[in-house]
Amino acid sequence: MVFREPERGSGLAAAVFSLFLVALVVTTVYIFAAHIWPMPPAITHVGHWIDQQYRLTLWVTGIIFVLAQLTLAWMVFRYRDRGQKARFVRGSHVLEIVWTTATLVLFTTLGAMAVRAWAQVHFISPVPGALQVDVMAEQFTWNFRYPGPDGKFAPTAPIYYSDANGNPFGIDPSSKDTDDIVSPILVVPVGQEVVLHLESKDVIHDFYVRELRIKQDIVPGMNIPIHFTPLKIGEYHIMCAQLCGLGHNRMHSMMRVVSESDFQKWLKQQEAENQQ
Ligand SMILES: [Cu+2]
Known part of the structure; x- marks a missing residue:
């Protein structure tokens, strides 16, 4: 041997x-x-x-x-x-x-x-009088809803969901409150607190704006509020940060932060288009 x-x-x-x-x-x-x-x-x-x-x-x-x-x-x-003998070490409590x-x-x-x-x-609630916006996420678009001149959101129900008829939020057509503004982009006034109520129609999406340092999952069946106060006028990308299907990479919108007067102008424009 x-x-x-x-x-x-x-x-x-x-x-x-x-x-x-x-x-x-x-x-x-x-x-x-x-x-x-x-x-x-x-x-x-x-x-x-x-x-x-x-x-x-x-x-x-x-x-x-x-x-x-x-x-x-x-x-x-x-x-x-180096050829030395190994030594057992017990460790140190x-x-x-x-x-x-x-x-x-x-x-x-x-x-x-x-x-x-x-x-x-x-944990801290937004200030009273903050701008309220509903956000609807779905494969693969974003929609934003403002309460319109009356300051109230019209009632909605899933049976009325119809993207083809321009009703992504499912606003009840029999409701008398017809002045809600629905927009594919988010427009907000600078220096004012904004509350977004995040909802999804189908799968889990995620509202992500890098400049806000906010990334919030949107879960079907839940209404998740987030709030922030943008301090700089500009255009910022809204991205979906949750892999939500084949068109996930296309799920994109813009957040426009504008001056108070430009915001009022934009609202008026939307209202006028609504009445047509
Ligand atoms: Cu998505």
């Missing part, structure tokens, strides 16, 4: 793997630091808070990521196989308690700091 001495020494493999880890760290940091895919600037106060929170989280987790990966790379090389507690404190603190932005979107 021939005993073969096992191969010793893993210098090359350890060096290659350590270098790979270092390259991974450098590439990852570069992707974030170089702002290769920057977000367009936020146009709401809440959007700025969300950006701040995101930057803070990225810095904290980024520093930990870099330190942890570089330590790993160093360990891989430092403790490579103290260390485990320390890093579990540190992680807990870190994430709880980051969470607590995000409460302001989160609460502003999800």
